[in-house]
Amino acid sequence: MRIHGLAFSLIIAAVIIAGCTQPAAIQPPQTIPATPSTVPVQTPATPIPTPISQATVSANTITIKNFAFDPQRLTVNTGSIVRWENRDNAPHRIVFIDSAGRDTDVDSSVLSSSQSWSNRFDTPGTYDYYCKIHPEMTGTIIVV
Numbered sequence: 001m002r003i004h005g006l007a008f009s010l011i012i013a014a015v016i017i018a019g020c021t022q023p024a025a026i027q028p029p030q031t032i033p034a035t036p037s038t039v040p041v042q043t044p045a046t047p048i049p050t051p052i053s054q055a056t057v058s059a060n061t062i063t064i065k066n067f068a069f070d071p072q073r074l075t076v077n078t079g080s081i082v083r084w085e086n087r088d089n090a091p092h093r094i095v096f097i098d099s100a101g102r103d104t105d106v107d108s109s110v111l112s113s114s115q116s117w118s119n120r121f122d123t124p125g126t127y128d129y130y131c132k133i134h135p136e137m138t139g140t141i142i143v144v
Helices: 002-020
Strands: 042-051 061-065 068-070 073-076 080-086 092-097 103-111 115-121 125-131 138-143
Touching (some): 103 115
Antiparallel strands (some): 061 068, 080 115, 092 103, 092 125, 125 138
């Protein structure tokens, strides 16, 4: 009987001790603040291709259709946003080039059919671009 009493006492003590301890607090995942990056002269207004909306199309919209940019040459004011809309059944990728004809960091990524991409032009100048997938497709933005 003494052994049963001792075992019962140990069980009761274990339950009391377990009830008095607190479980380890669960820490929420840490969020790391975004590191500010340097902003290039040309900053994409929408870095990820977005579906073309039914909103009113501005005068600064270039349509991609029949493997061509329409208009091929567009003049805009400084600070304007230009939007490219892919109305082709094929994908396209807009890449800007520098004065030596080399690709720059301004790149739409691949635009599937019915996707669009925008870019803001904050510095006056002439900006040439082409379709990386179909290099014969070229265009120019003139910023005044």
